[in-house]
Amino acid sequence: MITATGVSWRYGANPVIDGVSVTARPGRVLGLIGPNGSGKTTLLRLLYGALRSPTGSVTVDDSALPSLSAREAALRMAVVVQESGGETALTVAEMVLLGRGPHLSTFQRTGRADHEIAARCLARVGATHLGPRAFAGLSGGERQRVLIARALAQEATHLLLDEPTNHLDIRFQHEVLALVRGLGTCSIVVLHDLNLAARYCDDLVLLGAGGVAAAGPVDEVLDPAILEPVYGIGIKRLDLDGDLHLLFHPFAEEAREAEEAEEAQEAA
C-alpha cells in the first residue's frame, strides 16, 4: 500500500501538484489520469521518491518513504520511467538483469536464479528473442517492453508505471496492462487512454488544475459530468456487456454542427 498525504510540487513559481492525497491499496491497480500538464508524472515521481515533497508525507506499507534507504525503496517499488537510456551499450539481457541489482549485495554477482527470473520476465513481455540485441538498437515499443521486463525482474512489492503504453501497438498496450493486472501487485499506472484505464484499473485518480478533481472506483470517476470540464471535450459513455466505453466528440465540432443546423433551419 502506498499512501500520499498532502504532497505538493512546484516548478518555479508554478504549483503543479498542490496538497494532493492518494492511496494505492494492496492488490489493486490505481490509474492516474488527467490532461497534459496536470501533474500525473510529477505525482508519480513524488510517490517513488525521485522528488521529495516539501509538504505532507508518503508512506509505503506504513514506512515513511524518506526513512527507507534507496535500496530498501527499490525492493518495495519497481518503476518504469520515461527515460530512454538510448546511449547505453548494454544488451537487452543485461538491461533486464539490472533489475536484480537491489537483491544483490555489493560483492555478489548475478546467479542462476537471477538469470532465470530475468529470462522469464523477458518472456512475459514477449521479448525473449531480443535478449542478445543491443538495447540502443531497439524500437520504442521494444524498449518499453524491455523496461517493463526489468521492473518485473525487480520483484518489488509495488509496481509503478509512467505511461507504459507509450510507443506500444494496440495489441501490446492491452497485453502489458493485462499483465500488470494479472500480477495482483499493488500498482500505480499513469495512463492517457481513458478506455485502457476503464478496462484495466480498479481505482482512478483524476488530476486537474493542481489538485485531485475526482478519485474513487473506475465506475465513479469515469463519469462524463466529471470528465468533460477537466478535459474540455464532449464525452459519451456506453456500458456494453458490463464493459465501460467512452466516446469523444470535440466541443468545437459540436458548436459547428449546431451552427450548421441553425443555418439549415434558417434556409428552410
Add this chain to the structure above:
Amino acid sequence: MSTVLSDVREPDVLGVGAQRRRTSVWLVSLSAGLIVTAVVAVGTGAIAIDPLTVARILGHQLFGLGEVTWEPPQEAIVWQVRLPRVLLGMLVGGGLAVCGVALQAMVRNVLADPYLLGINSGASSGAAAAILFGAGAGFGQYALSTSAFLGALAASLLVFLIARSGGRITSIRLLLSGVAVGYALYATTSFLIFASGSAEGARSVMFWLLGSLGLARWDALLTVAAVVIGGTTLYLTVVGRRLDALAVGDETAHTLGINPDRFRVRLLVVVSLCVGVLVSASGSIGFVGLVVPHLARRLVGAPHVRVVPVAALLGAILLVWADVIARVLLAPQEIPIGIITALLGAPFLLVLIRRLHAGGIA
C-alpha cells in the same frame, strides 16, 4: 511481485555464462600480454638486453632465483632505470583507462576522458609554478609532483564547487564546469610561462605538459601511484553494477536503489584523486583514457564489472608500448609520450566511431 517459477529453461539462457567465459579468456590473455610487454619493454632501449636475461634478472631480484650470469651494469639498467619506468607506465595507462571508463559513465558521454574535469590543467599550472618559480621547493625531490598534485586538487575542488552550485551535480553541469575550469587554468599556465620569460623553463614545462615517464624511480611516488590506481580500479570494479545503472540515467539509477547524486560525488572524489596522482607523476598523456574504454567495451561488452579490469590491462599494455616507441623512435632523444598516444589514438578513435555508426550505437 509474486511471480511463479514454472517452465524449466536451459541454463545460461541469457548468455551470461558465455560472456563471463569470454571475459575470463580476455583477462588471462591480457595479463599474459602485460607480462610479455613488461619484459620486452625493459629489454628495449639504447642498450638492448635480451628478454631471457631480463626475465632472469627479474626472477633473481624478486624471488632470489638462479645464478648471476649477467654483467652488473645490465642489472642496474633493468632494475634501477627501466623497470620503474615500465611499472609507472603500466600504472598510468591503467589508471587513465579506468578513470576514462568512470567518467564516460558519469557524464553519459562517450567522448569524456579523464582530463574532462580540468584536473590536468590544474596539475599543469602547479607543475609550471614549480618549474618556473620553484614552487614547492620545500618538498625536495618531490617538489614538482607535489606542486602538480596540489594544482590538480585545487582544480577538482573548483570544478566540484561550481558543479554543485545549483544544489545537485548533474552530468551536464559537471561537463560545463570541467571545461570552464580547464580553460581558465590552461590560460594560467600560459601566463606563468609568459611571465617567467625563461625559454629553458618554458621548454621544460612544455615537455612536462606533453607527458613523460622520465621521472620514474623506486620512490614514494611510485608506491603512492600503485596504491591509489590499484584502489581505484578495485573500487570501480566493485561498483560496476551501479555504474551500469548510472550510465543509463539518473532516474533509472534511482529506481534501482542507487542515489545518483551521492554516487556521483563519491566517483568524483575517487577519480579526481586518481587522476591527480597520475598526472603529477607523468604529466598529461592524452587519448588513452578516451580510446581504451571503447576498445574494452568492444572486447567484453558494456557491463562495467567486465569493462573496468579489461580496460586497466589494455591501458597498461598500450601505454608501455607507446613509451617504448617514444624512447626508441628518435633515440637517443626521447619524444614526449603524449605525442605518440595522440598520433596512435586519433586514427584509432576515428575507426571506432565508424564502427559505432555501423552498429547503430552512435
